[in-house]
Amino acid sequence: MNYSDPRLQNLLAGEYVLGLMRGAARRRCERLMMESAALAAEMAAWESRFAAWALRLKPIDPPAYLEWRLLGRVRKDSQPRGERLRNTFWRSWAVAATILLAVIVVTQKFTPTTEPKAAEFALMSDAKGTPLWLISVHPEANRVDMKVVTPNPVPAGKSYELWMIPDGGKPVPMGLMNETGVASETVPPELLARLAGAKALAISLEPKGGSPTGQPTGPVLWVAPLVTS
């Protein structure tokens, strides 16, 4: 058939943009688009026409941890681009975390102890869905437990560090991850209160002993949502 026929091009482009071509036909259409500027222009025109429908949908806020996860990926992605680009992002985290720490110290002094909250859990799994750690929050004991489900050896000279991702906020250090058995971290009540409103936990790869800056310096390896039991 003759792909230079404008009428056919219009239909191909329209059906492509509507999403009515799937699989091999979609791929073929994309290849044709690379060869034909007219077809590419026709597709761009349909994308522009129909975009109004997409933009009319009521916006939905994605979960807060998605932003942090994505920024972690972007940062990892940029590492080969050099030191200068690498550092600016985490420096801003570091500043935010310093402020946060100051806030925690102040609130620790002046606010009464918050009432106990229901325990929360996070199951940290790898990309294949293999559970690595079960993390549980015990507010009444000011404690966070980290139980190894599937042992996951730390690379030589490194540590896994746990971070809390507050709703819409910056990461807060929660301690190093254990390699075997169950480990407990003592957590002040104010931090536990923040944890109750947090959306997710994340683990980053850090130099042995944990991040030297008190802020994430290595790639974010795993993220898990916090679930109230």
Added chain:
Amino acid sequence: MAASTPDLQERNRRLADLLHACAQGRQAAFQALYREVSPQLFAVLVRILKRRDLAEEALQDALLSVWRNAGSYSADKGAPMTWLVSICRNRALDMLRREKREVSLDTDREDLDEEGRQVSDGETVMDAVNVSKAEERKLDDCMGRLNDGQQQSLRLAYVDGCTHEEIAARVGSPVGTVKSWVRRGLESLKRCLEAA
């Protein structure tokens, strides 16, 4: 979109600036872009994929690819938001296929040449198009001239990511009828939109 045209142009310029900064590897620009566009893109993905977890995955993949390919954005790909929506929808459609909702396609594509009348103007097409108020009204107006089946078919395909078969099931018509609604709908819509 309640934005007036100057607001819209201002937004497009700002988004184009952010994409340009992303292309230079500026992560703060990516974060600003994310905060501005993600709720709208997420809504598009949730609507098509029907599942939050898949929509999250799609948003992450799509925006990571935006970061990596921000340099390939240019005005001939449409307004920045149009470009971003098309990247997200493409990702979602790929995922639908992976989720085995696939079927359909072009068993009868060959008959397109023979069918129907010849379109007179072979001209392609609008240049970089901003979805402005006026254009949106025109789209609504032209959609209003299509029959119900044509309107429903186009919307279900674009907004909900439905296949021909799924549209047929939703509206209770044969697949062949849906296919012809889509084609007639696209042709009439284009003719109407391009009429002076």
